[in-house]
Amino acid sequence: MKSEMELRGFSPQTVRHYLCHLRLLEKHFAKPAPSISPHELKKYLHHRVQSGISYSNINISCNAFKLFFNKVLQLNWSDDVIVRPKRLKKFPCVLSRDEILSIIDQVHYLKHKAILLTTYSSGLRISETLNLKVSEN
Incomplete structure (x- = not known):
């Protein structure tokens, strides 16, 4: 083997x-x-x-x-013998409004609160938040 x-x-x-x-x-x-x-x-x-x-x-x-x-071993067993199970699909955990507000209330630094609120309200991923740029348009 x-x-x-x-x-x-x-x-x-x-x-x-x-x-x-x-x-x-x-x-x-x-x-x-x-x-x-x-x-x-x-x-x-x-x-x-x-x-x-x-x-x-x-x-x-x-x-x-x-x-x-x-x-x-060259037994040539079919896929009916070596059965690969299906991957279970899990639903994401969604936080309640109260849970979101309690998280936001824990942040006291204005810059961090602005980042958190922008990310949450826009539905951004962390990588998308990190790539945000302030531009003059």
Whole structure:
């Protein structure tokens, strides 16, 4: 597995992560990874999703398993075996009017209050606020 990743030019950090995910799989089933069945792999991925592991962590697991089972062992398991979960869409947290007013009231320096009010009232991102220029028009 390690030599396959090095041939493909994977970064040392990616190699380390992929090998770690394979070790976790082996530890979970207490047997070597090549002897794990497609059903067991699906069961393991489901267990990881149910554990509340982040989407990006599970995605790395899926990439590691695809490389190992499909390229190294040449088992050519389909995407039905190594199932990549959908990323959950989270709605942004919206502050109430009272919360906004309490934040603004905490700022006492006039310049900072003007920056904060301009950013909030215009709906600017931080980077957009930082790029604002005073111009003579």
